[in-house]
């Protein structure tokens with residue numbers, strides 16, 4: 001895994017964590033509009049980072065379109081990555 | 084439904100293999116207050132809990148616990164990767180090797196296999212949410228013990244992240260409990 005690929009992967013991790021943390025909060029605070037706006041902002045950033053990563057380095061999950069041959073199994077598995 | 088994502092929730096770094104630490108971390112892989120117990124407990128409690136907020140929080144925390152289970156599995160994998168059999172035996176992992184080789188198996192730190200009797204599902208939502216709040220505190224305390232037992236900076240960093248998640252989950256279940264109480268007072 002190249003430094004650039006790892007950098008983008010770490011960015012996705014950070015964004016996924018932020019979005020999850022807002023989502024858990026919103027699950028019990030349905031009408032906190034300020035938190036919802038932040039959630040939407042980070043969710044959009046996450047969507048873009050995931051698109052960029054998957055277009056460049058291959059699918060993170062099986063619902064993403066793949067080049068030939070089927071790319072999903074080939075990228076490093078989470079427990080094999082050296083951070 | 085669930086969809087797998089090929090990414091850890093939090094990075095896992097270890098400086099060297101450490102067999103006894105790997106064995107201790109089984110507490111959170113297949114022990115009573117493990118991530119496996121947490122995930123299955125919350126995901127199976129969802130069906131009969133009143134209020135949409137409580138259904139959402141059980142679903143989303145339960146799913147996060149499965150991501151934590153993968154983080155613990157990754158820690159154990161990295162701490163034992165490529166270690167020769169005789170070193171495993173000397174470190175007290177001979178019995179594990181005899182039964183599983185180097186495969187990762189959900190048992191606790193003393194080797195007792197995971198069992199569903201660690202968890203409860205009850206129709207009474209007050210009982211359920213109190214169980215979950217207690218479970219989060221027990222998991223937090225287990226992480227504190229594991230941090231005390233660790234001397235690898237990378238492992239400590241990951242365990243510290245996981246410990247903080249238990250604190251947040253406790254908070255969210257407490258809020259869900261208040262929502263369910265209000266619901267029961269008004270419509271129950």
Ligand SMILES: [Fe+2]
Pocket residue numbers: 121148219222248249252
């Ligand atoms: Fe938790």
